[in-house]
Amino acid sequence: MKQLFLAVASLLFSAISAHPSKVATGPFLTQVDNTTWILGNDIWNVTQQQTYGVELMYKGKNCVGEAAGHYVSYNGAASNLEWTSASITKRGTYKGKSYIDVSFTAAEGDMHWVIFSSLSGAYQYFVNHALPTLGEFRTLWRLDNTTFTKGRTNIKDEELPPLDEYLSQNKVQDETWLKPDGSGYITKYDFTAWSRNQDYFGVYGDGFGSWYINPGKDYYNGDHLKQELMVHRESSTGDVVQLNMIHGTHFMASSSDVFPDGKMWGPWLWYLNDGDKQDAAKRATEEFSAWPYTWLDDKDYHSRGVLKGKIVLSDGRPASNAVVFLGDNKPNKTSLDMGSTYYYTEYADKNGNFEFSDVRSATYGLQAWSNGSSIADVTTSFLQNDVTVKKSAKTNLGTLTWEVSSKKKLFQIGDFDRYSYGFLHGGAPHQHALVASCPANLIYTIGLSEPSDWCFGQTYKGNWTVLFNAATPSKSAAPNLIVSLAGYSSGSSINILVNGVQIGNMTSGSSLLPSDPCLYRSATGAGEWHLLEYSFDKDLLKTGENELTFNMVRNTTWHGFMWDSVVLEW
Known part of the structure; x- marks a missing residue:
């Protein structure tokens, strides 16, 4: 069926290409049948079916090839939106350039493509009408893997791993494989980056580049610590994936949001070029300067x-x-x-x-x-x-x-900033299983050790011990231990002891400590932040040297605790 639709669409595109002065001068939308449309301008065009944009013609090449193409989905791939109609909702001119606003309608809402004459790409935005309560919502391209061979975010720019290295016998977990030569791991999560720090990201190769530029990020979920998967290779097909996680959950403990009718994600710019990153960077600078977009006809957007x-x-x-x-x-x-x-x-x-x-x-x-x-x-x-x-x-x-604490601080390990920065490996380039390089046992001496002596994550059974001196507390003093975690991945449990006496526990299943996937999905800086406090009897402290111990009694491979800061006060 896909081949039949592509044949019909190809014939129509050939007619459009043969007679540009009669049919396709500037931006256009053409309906092929009840579930197939072609949209674009003189530079590019997309053949959109009920779910997938199955063909992207640019510079005389179908950039989708055998891949899936463009689509919109929520809760992973469980629910792909199906378009029931398409129409041009607005025609206009902005700064001498004509444009059309094409709306594809689904039960959940409307996906818009704003196509300008002579623009290599299109602005896109989605308006909610009936999305369910959800966590993940995304738009994406799955593109030809011989045309687009590299991925770029603001912190990573390199070749995507070749498909022949994804050996089924070497799969170790979710989208993660041991390399055939045993030198490390392949995982899509290495292309994770901070969502709100992005300038432009996408995939490119020799002569072709497909980029997302999101200058306005107010429609994203989350705060400064929001991070998302940006690009990767689809392991089952080899498709190159350009992932626009406009409501993402890849590194969160929970996300369940109800959206008001009319909630708008976007607009962002999907941009095509010849793979030139300097050109994409220049375009990103222009888009950031132009946001909020004055051409968008929406009064709430401009309020x-x-x-x-x-x-x-x-x-x-x-x-x-x-x-x-x-x-x-x-x-x-x-x-x-x-x-x-x-x-x-x-x-x-x-x-x-x-x-x-x-x-x-x-x-x-x-x-x-x-x-x-x-x-x-x-x-x-x-x-x-x-x-x-x-x-x-x-x-x-x-x-x-x-208001800040007025209590006396006995010691602090690490800056209080919700990140693992400053610790060994904290904030290192995304890398699967990096936490496995942290020790099972560690001794940290207050006044002698440096934060870099404390590793960013604890994953093995063993003891991490803090040695500190304390003067005899006053009668009114009540010691309070503050544990700030940059993230926590389930399957691990730590008993907390002061001078051998347990004062608390951090463990899976606790309502105070929900799990996020940070440590086993290549994150090194943060997952979901947790603040835990443990008060204990002052008589447990003694004049002179004392011990605070984090005794991991249960563990799961590559799971555990990502540290932010440890503070003892009274």
Whole structure:
């Protein structure tokens, strides 16, 4: 059936190509039958069937080849959207360029392609009408693997692994294989990157490049720590995958969001070129400068304002370089798990000043937390609800006070910033099984050891011991251990002991410690952040040397605990 549709579409495309002055001058949409359409302009065109865009013609070549093509899906590949109709919803001219807005309609919502004359690619956006409660929602291209041989994100740029290295007998877990020569692993998760840091990403080869440029990221779920898989090779077919995870869950403990009717993801630019990364970078700079896009005819999209303020700590210090997040008002989930509406991320300057521009008008909750540096010791977070941003208005919240702990700190290991940065291997390039290079047993001496002596993750049965000195506490002192985890992958359990006496446990299945896939999916910087506190009897401490022990009593290969910071205070 696919071959029949392609034959019909190919004949129509041949007619369009043969008579461009009569049929295809500038952007167009042509209906072949009830479930097949061709859209594009004089540079490229896509043959779209009920689910898949099965053919992409560019520079005289079908860039899809034997691959699946373009589609939109949610909850993995479990639910692909099926298009029931397509129409041109708007025609216009912007800066001398004509364009059409093509809408493909499905039961769940509308997928738009905004096609400009002489644009090598198209802007895309999706408007929700009936998506179910979900975690994962994506658009993607699966492209010809002989044309597109390399993948690029802002932190990784290299050849995709050859398909003949994906040997079934060498598969060790989800989309992960031992290389045939035993030198390491192949896994799609090595092409993970921070979602909100992307300039442009995609796949390319000799003479061809397909890129996603997402300048406005307010439609993404999650906060600064949101990371996603960007490109990879489909192991079962060899297709090269350009993955636009507009609502992703690959490194989260949970994500279950309900979307209002009219929630818009995008627009972003899908861009074609000859594989020139400098050209793609130049185009990305132009797109970031042009966002929010003035050509988009949507009043809610353009209802935006500015929010600014200053945060100071209750001890008088400015909240220097703090992470600042604008998310759900009166939140009932973590900032990483938020995803129903629109979200904004910034950083304060050295004086604690922050500013969000082009914020959709709504009421938000404003959060802040330490990003390390001069406030790396701050273990608390900041939240102010009922922050309203109005259309075309500049809202100044003035000076906000962030309450910090007044307790005396005995010691701290690692910056409090929700990342594993500073520890051995913390923030290293994404690599499967890197946590296996961390030791089973470790001794860390306060005052002598450095953070780099502490490994970023603990995965083996054994003891990680902290040696520290303590003076005799006062009668009113109550020791409090704070454990900040950058991530946790299930199947592991740690008993926490002070001078041989257990004061707590961190384990799978606990409501306080939901699991995320960080450690077994190549993450090295963060997964989902967890904050745990354990108070204990002061009589367990003694004058002189004391021991704090993290005794892993149960483990699973490549699973375990990714560390952010350990603090003892009273």
